[in-house]
Amino acid sequence: MAVPGKKASKQFSSSTTSMASDEDLQIYCQPCDEEGTRLPAHGYCTVCKEHLCKTCFTAHKINRLSKHHTLQDATNMPKVLQQPSTSIHTGLLYDLTLSCRKHPKEMIKFYCNDHTECLCSVCVTLEHQATSCNVNYIPDISGDILDSKEYQVILNAVNTTSDKFQQILKDVKDMTHKSNSSLKDALDDIKKFRQEINQRLDVLERQAEDAAKVIEQENNKHRKAVETTCEDITKSLKISSGKIKQLNTTKQADRLFIDLKLAEKTIKNMERQLITLSSFDIKEHNFQSNGVILNLFKTEKSLGTLTQKAGNTECQSVQIKSRQSSHVGKICVETSKDEITCNITGMTLVTPDLLIITDYNNDAVKMVDTSSQSVSDQLQLDAGPQDITRFTSTELAVTLPDKETIQLIIISSNKLIKRHTIKVDGKCYGISCYQGKLVVSFPNPSKLQILDINGTLLTTIDEKNNFNCPCYITCNRSSIYVSDYVMKTVTRLNWQGDVIGSYSGMSFPTGMSLSDDGTVFVCDEGRNVIEEISGDCSTGKVVLQDQKTPQAVCWWGKTKKLYYSCDNLGEKYGNCIHIYNLS
Known part of the structure; x- marks a missing residue:
């Protein structure tokens, strides 16, 4: 019987019940044979059920995931090519053909329990070492996954999630239809509102003047706040600088070290304030008349706004309640x-x-x-x-x-x-x-x-x-x-x-x-x-x-x-x- 994924040797009899003589039989390294290189077997792993060449045999003894496996040397190893006894495990062993997203040339073979991630050998070596992560070889832990409780849970979750997306699609279609209908009603209201507009331009002018005064007051208030902040920080830094210089002059190394480290942290924290202060910019203003209002309405600067109905709680206009x-x-x-x-x-x-x-x-x-x-x-x-x-x-x-x-x-x-x-x-x-x-x-x-x-x-x-x-x-x-x-x-x-x-x-x-x-x-x-x-x-x-x-x-x-x-x-x-x- 041919081993899945392996090439049959011309000198090897596939029957596991009749064995050829030692002179007629040559056993090769199965991992190397899978990659296209044919090397004589030097030993055998009873866990992996594979014959190994000298290089693979040595690596098998030191690799973190296989160093505890039981190995047999050339004298004691089986003289026929072995097939794993559990067919489920064999299928899984040779089903590891999914490429790693980070390292496309490597196959996913391992699972990190700590980070719940599937990994290739490069991922394990670089990011999930044994000293920090609990990593398993997938064929060693996947044997009971078929028809398992986890299989049922995840399958149900997939179906449930799919149903939710379908429901969202249906809801969006319904909401779109209702929204478009409401827009037609809103346009009718706009036409009615247009007929009711009666206010004069002097009201808007006073509002513009009040707005300009508010901006002016805010500008002066913020300028004063910035002045106070900058003066206080400058004064504090000057005192700190003088103290540091004094400690250096008086050779107080311990105190100087402490003050330097504290100053370094203080400066780092003040950089946030620098970002805020440096980004402040007092804008200049001018007046741009609304041509539509000037020529047609001569009153309002806008007809109004489209607001969402009270059914949407995420952004509706509500009266903020008093809280205890x-x-x-x-x-x-x-x-x-x-x-x-x-x-x-x-x-x-x-x-x-x-x-x-x-x-x-x-x-x-x-x-x-x-x-x-x-x-x-x-x-x-x-x-x-x-x-x-x-x-x-x-x-x-x-x-x-x-x-x-x-x-x-x-x-x-x-x-x-x-x-x-x-x-x-x-x-x-x-x-x-x-x-x-x-x-x-x-x-x-x-x-x-x-x-x-x-x-x-x-x-x-x-x-x-x-x-x-x-x-x-x-x-x-x-x-x-x-x-x-x-x-x-x-x-x-x-x-x-x-x-x-x-x-x-x-x-x-x-x-x-x-x-x-x-x-x-x-x-x-x-x-x-x-x-x-x-x-x-x-x-x-x-x-x-x-x-x-x-x-x-x-x-x-x-x-x-x-x-x-x-x-x-x-x-x-x-x-x-x-x-x-x-x-």
């Missing part, structure tokens, strides 16, 4: 690995009891158990992480602005594990994910980019006067929300990059989080408040006030809990996550 707030407590996230005060710049909840945060100052991502109120794991990175988002129940993406990369992380066995990185073309800042699409902000030059989870660039949204310094991002099916530190707004865009709403009147908006009914929680560092705004950015209401420079925020609707961090270098605020109940 109570302070639950705070969690200290400082650990023994931290070198300086924490700076929690981003956070996301995986479950009600599992909060993942980014600590920019200490170059770390931390896993926080909200039940025990403690840090359960800490992953050190090559640079300070700015923001974080969750794209599956166990997979996270983190922005590293100093490295201009996005670090992908998985949660496995209550541990944070680094995966690969995605290189981007600038200092990435905020990040959010919806259905496998990553939205990333870049403060300078100002832009947004939409990527898939593999890092492929799908869309670039340039400034176009819509934002000046985009910081944090959150998104859902219909909208992308961007907090702008310079324009002092939360801007709402659709997934094509068109601005469809804007909320102003803020001081320094930073971190955001979507609620379960489509509203957006926004931190305003300048006013020391957290505000809740409607999904269409038309209204807003302060839900927490007198907070110390709130920076990052996270909401969990089922428990009605709001988590936030403070943008403050003091240990009293920087090392803690604050928790509030909002009902």
Whole structure:
């Protein structure tokens, strides 16, 4: 009987019941024979059921996956070509013909239990060594997969997922039909509204004057704030410089070393403020008359807007309800690995009891158990992480602005594990994910980019006067929300990059989080408040006030809990996550 995938030797009798004499029989190395090279057998592996040449025999004894196999030398090895006793295993052994995506010339032969990935031998050697990963040879573990429970579960999941996509297709068709019908009704309303327009141009003129005064006041206010910030930082750096020089002059090496390292961390943190300050630009303005209004209507600058009906909770215009707030407590996230005060710049909840945060100052991502109120794991990175988002129940993406990369992380066995990185073309800042699409902000030059989870660039949204310094991002099916530190707004865009709403009147908006009914929680560092705004950015209401420079925020609707961090270098605020109940 011929072994699957092997060439039969002319000197070898295929019968396993009658054996030829030693003079008439020559056994060859089966692995080499499969590759087209015919070498005499030097030994035999009882586990692999294969004859081996001298080179393969030696390699078999030292290879990590086969060094524990039982080997027989030339004297004791079988004198006929052997076939594995279990036909299922044999079929699997020679079914390893799927190429590795990373290394197309290599076949997938191994499985990493820690990373749940199928691997080739190159992957195992380079990224999944035995000291760090639990790797199995696929034929050794695949024998029971046929008609197994796992087979049934995955097959059912495939069918269920297919049904969901079919349902989505049906829903989209139904929604498109309803939307097109509603547009016809809206056009009729526009015609009726056109007949009712009666206001005069002097009303619009006064509005324009008021708007110009507001811009002027905001310009002067921001200029003063920048002056104060720059003067304070310059003064602080001057004092630090003088102290360092003095320590160097007085030969106090220990103190000098400590102060130099602290200064290095301080400078690194101040670079974030430099990005914000350097990107600020006071715009000049002029007046461009609306020719349509001037010639036809002489009143309004627009007829109105098309708004979505109240059935869509993701972006409908709603009256922000009053909430009752109570302070639950705070969690200290400082650990023994931290070198300086924490700076929690981003956070996301995986479950009600599992909060993942980014600590920019200490170059770390931390896993926080909200039940025990403690840090359960800490992953050190090559640079300070700015923001974080969750794209599956166990997979996270983190922005590293100093490295201009996005670090992908998985949660496995209550541990944070680094995966690969995605290189981007600038200092990435905020990040959010919806259905496998990553939205990333870049403060300078100002832009947004939409990527898939593999890092492929799908869309670039340039400034176009819509934002000046985009910081944090959150998104859902219909909208992308961007907090702008310079324009002092939360801007709402659709997934094509068109601005469809804007909320102003803020001081320094930073971190955001979507609620379960489509509203957006926004931190305003300048006013020391957290505000809740409607999904269409038309209204807003302060839900927490007198907070110390709130920076990052996270909401969990089922428990009605709001988590936030403070943008403050003091240990009293920087090392803690604050928790509030909002009902």
